[in-house]
Amino acid sequence: MILSGSASQALATALASALDEPIVPLDYDRFPDGELLVQVDRGAPLPDGVRLDGSTFAIDDRAIVVASTPTPSDHIEVLQLQDLAREAGADPVVTVIPYLGYARQEVAHEPGQPVSARAVCRALGSSTDRVITVDPHESLVCEYFDVPCEPVSAVHTLVPALSIARDEPLFLAPDEGARPLAEALRDAHGGGEIDHFVKHRTSGESVEITPSECEVAGREVIIVDDIVATGSTIASATEVLTERGVSTVRIACVHALFVGGAYTRLRRAGVDEIVATDTIERAVSTVSAAPAVVDAL
């Protein structure tokens, strides 16, 4: 039985098809003060194994809550869906968090800051038996859950969607932390060179990129990262590559947050192609992370 968060309906549907499990029909609403209301859609037929009789709601089987958490509201919604499943008697309650927000605050980066990822994960692990999350920014965050949490990677699923045209493309990580993702993509493609730049973040919306010595003139470069948020990292890397005579720049990212004007920023910077998974539902999210999650389930 799948319970989908409002921000993860495409991936939840793909998982339901792959697992041959029904989706519980839900309505998502807000009270005038902004509080979220999630409830079973009383007007929709319920799948076998789900009952709504007067004041009783029951789920006879396991429940899989599928909900990315790019916003604070999405975190609340996961808690609501877990509570709904738990109180309905679902056993076990599995929570799939395709994109786990706050994972970039996996430590206190400055004294006087909370470990925000720890606070969030403790809450998200409180009403579930197991968590699966896709390419968390730091796998350390899985240790913050009080229940088993398994990170899975979907980066290899991006390869078929990329229009890689030339032999020996360069798979480039914009910083050292993303290098394993670049290696995974290169391995899935079956060949190509690997390199990484050095990144220094100067603010939430700007970064300084120090390029490597790698030859890029006339080459096809695939920049690989876990998250594109403001697009500043990829735009800066693309500008460096363009100055050095790159032929084509393709972007492969797992989580396309695409905050504000990120898409146009990347296009203006000279990016030729952007491919992402559906852990975040955006126009560029043409690849489903469902196969990676199904393997873990």
Ligand code: R5P
């Ligand atoms: C940070 O280390 C991440 O891997 C991404 O590079 C970062 O989140 C991208 O953010 P933005 O698109 O705002 O530069």
